[in-house]
Amino acid sequence: MGTKMLFNDSIMDRKKVIDIEDRGYQFGDGIYEVVGIYNGRAFLLDEHLERLQRSAKELKINIPYSVNRLKEQLLELVKINGLKEGVIYLQISRGVAERWHQFPVEEVAPVLVAYTKEEETLKEEEDNGATAILTQDIRWLRCDIKTLNLLPNVLGKQKATEKQAVEAIFHRGDIITEASASNVFIVKGSVLYTHPANHFILNGITRRKVIDLCNELDLDVREETYSVSDLLSADEVFITATKLDIVPIIRIDEVLIGEGIPGKYTTRILQAYRDIIRETSNENGVS
Numbered sequence: 449m450g451t452k453m454l455f456n457d458s459i460m461d462r463k464k465v466i467d468i469e470d471r472g473y474q475f476g477d478g479i480y481e482v483v484g485i486y487n488g489r490a491f492l493l494d495e496h497l498e499r500l501q502r503s504a505k506e507l508k509i510n511i512p513y514s515v516n517r518l519k520e521q522l523l524e525l526v527k528i529n530g531l532k533e534g535v536i537y538l539q540i541s542r543g544v545a546e547r548w549h550q551f552p553v554e555e556v557a558p559v560l561v562a563y564t565k566e567e568e569t570l571k572e573e574e575d576n577g578a579t580a581i582l583t584q585d586i587r588w589l590r591c592d593i594k595t596l597n598l599l600p601n602v603l604g605k606q607k608a609t610e611k612q613a614v615e616a617i618f619h620r621g622d623i624i625t626e627a628s629a630s631n632v633f634i635v636k637g638s639v640l641y642t643h644p645a646n647h648f649i650l651n652g653i654t655r656r657k658v659i660d661l662c663n664e665l666d667l668d669v670r671e672e673t674y675s676v677s678d679l680l681s682a683d684e685v686f687i688t689a690t691k692l693d694i695v696p697i698i699r700i701d702e703v704l705i706g707e708g709i710p711g712k713y714t715t716r717i718l719q720a721y722r723d724i725i726r727e728t729s730n731e732n733g734v735s
């Protein structure tokens with residue numbers, strides 16, 4: 449299981465292939481995507497590949513071959529690895545070149561790698577809720593690009609882990625942006641709020657799907673900023689991300705959110721989201 453990888457355009461045995469002067473390895477000069485696999489089917493693959501193209505364009509990295517071919521190769525990889533529940537991890541670095549900060553003068557070939565990883569959804573946390581911590585957002589100002597530079601996210605998640613929390617929610621000054629590896633929604637009365645999709649956050653694929661879903665369910669969802677005290681006094685808080693799906697947050701640091709149990713809006717949205725996943729992963733289509 450999971451023994452094959454995609455290296456550029458070839459599916460091969462998983463082995464060490466990265467050069468010590470790969471710019472992804474040395475500078476974090478590259479981009480990535482994580483795609484959820486449910487019941488052997490890729491969920492929202494086209495959306496992930498579209499975001500990959502956007503990240504590539506912003507950093508002037510060339511995707512080495514057509515996105516249609518890449519899609520075929522990723523689906524083939526899932527099939528060959530027999531992955532049922534998990535994720536595809538895909539990254540493209542600018543390539544291998546003598547170590548200088550600026551882009552290589554001579555055109556270098558980008559290095560594309562993808563592999564699969566078994567991973568279950570966090571069912572227990574989805575059903576019962578989980579805790580989070582608050583920490584300062586110390587990232588750069590292009591959080592909209594899905595780059596390999598994840599040190600502030602790593603440090604945030606580690607801090608959360610040390611406190612037995614699932615996530616670190618970031619605040620930039622008084623504004624809640626997102627979390628270390630997920631987007632954050634709050635519910636106040638009958639209105640949902642989430643930070644607008646600008647350079648302060650990654651526009652999550654799950655986030656977008658949840659917004660669409662709220663519109664379908666006739667829930668009032670607003671892409672507006674909200675403050676730390678809005679978060680802590682919210683009726684409900686939940687986080688969204690690939691394969692984590694939707695996890696209710698019932699306590700942040702020492703503060704209970706609402707009644708300290710998953711709220712009714714969150715539960716309803718989670719149910720609808722699970723239905724979409726179930727329908728999509730039972731279809732004959734590929735994504």
Ligand code: PMP
Pocket residue numbers: 482601626627628629630631649650651652653654655688689690
């Ligand atoms: N924000 C950040 C910083 C993330 O790392 C992630 C996970 N990739 C998300 C949000 C959620 O994005 P998605 O729903 O596309 O997984």
